[in-house]
Amino acid sequence: MSGEQNRTVSGSEVNELQAGIVSFVREFGLHQAEMTPCGVPLSVSQAHALTEIGNAGSLTQSDLGAALRLSKSTVSRLVGQLLEHDWVQRDRGQPDDGRVVLLRLTESGTLLYGRLTQARRDRMFRLLERVPEAERQTVLHALKLLTEAACD
Known part of the structure; x- marks a missing residue:
């Protein structure tokens, strides 16, 4: 956002947006x-994470991190939790490249994904x-605008 646009936002608007988002987060x-x-x-x-993997069918851990906008270490912990609950499994992605590991939903993960969806x-x-x-x-339009504005 340019400096010119920033000057047109008032402090009271910022306060109202902040209070509105905090209120929505709590109510939701x-x-x-x-x-x-x-x-x-x-x-x-x-x-x-379950939604991203379920929607894609399979994802690398790196792709999951990019989709969720989370750091590598946070995604590692998150995947560890999903594995521990037996909601995901790791599969070799390509027979000729053992380095590629894909995350896929297990049977229980697929059931949970359906319930969640x-x-x-x-x-x-x-x-x-x-x-x-x-x-x-x-x-819906305002939500789209806020989402776009939140992207860095």
């Missing part, structure tokens, strides 16, 4: 360490249902 349940906002008893980072969809439906129909596109 993102601050609960061991429960997803959709009510599945696992951490948000585990849920995101449905719970998330149900939660999003209930959330969007509470937004007046005439304002839904505005909310």
